[in-house]
Amino acid sequence: MQLSNYLFFKTCCEPALDFYTRCGLGRAVEIIRYGDDGMPAGSEGMRGRIMHAKFEGPGVSFYASDNDDAEPMRGSAHLLIMDNQAQTERLFNMLAQGGAITTPLGIQPWGDYYGKLTDQFGVQWMLDCPLQ
Incomplete structure (x- = not known):
């Protein structure tokens, strides 16, 4: 068993992952986008945004995505x-x-x-x- 965080952004997942890469935390090693390769887009506004990403670096591993119904992040760090x-x-x-x-x-x-x-x-x- 392994616990990993999953970060939900409204529409800024990609800029966030780019920022964490520039900070030296690692990089996105897997990205699946809404509307690509048969993946549902949900809405035109979500097409091309990140549906699922895996981010890894030395001692760092988490997942992230864009969700137009995401709640503000709170209660976790x-x-x-x-x-x-x-x-x-x-x-x-x-x-x-x-x-x-x-x-x-x-x-x-x-x-x-x-x-x-x-x-x-x-x-x-x-x-x-x-x-x-």
Whole structure:
């Protein structure tokens, strides 16, 4: 058994996956589009948008798609356990571009270098780098 997150976007799945690729998290390794190869489009507005994508990188794996009835993302976050403080800072700053920082990156009371943000696509990220 393996648990994976599945992110639902209204119509910005592709720009989100491109952004995560530029941040260095990995890349989309599988993309199926509405209306391609006999896949139903649902509506003309969804034709060509991402029906299903698999995103992978070192230590990262999740799925994503566009859904015109998607609810806003809430109540869940991607938690990345990092092993290098400089890499944590670099990735945090990249993911924060156009988003909102909810917990500034810094040493927390439990001793880890940690921060939390919501990116420009509404996805919450928690980056934690244990300092021991």
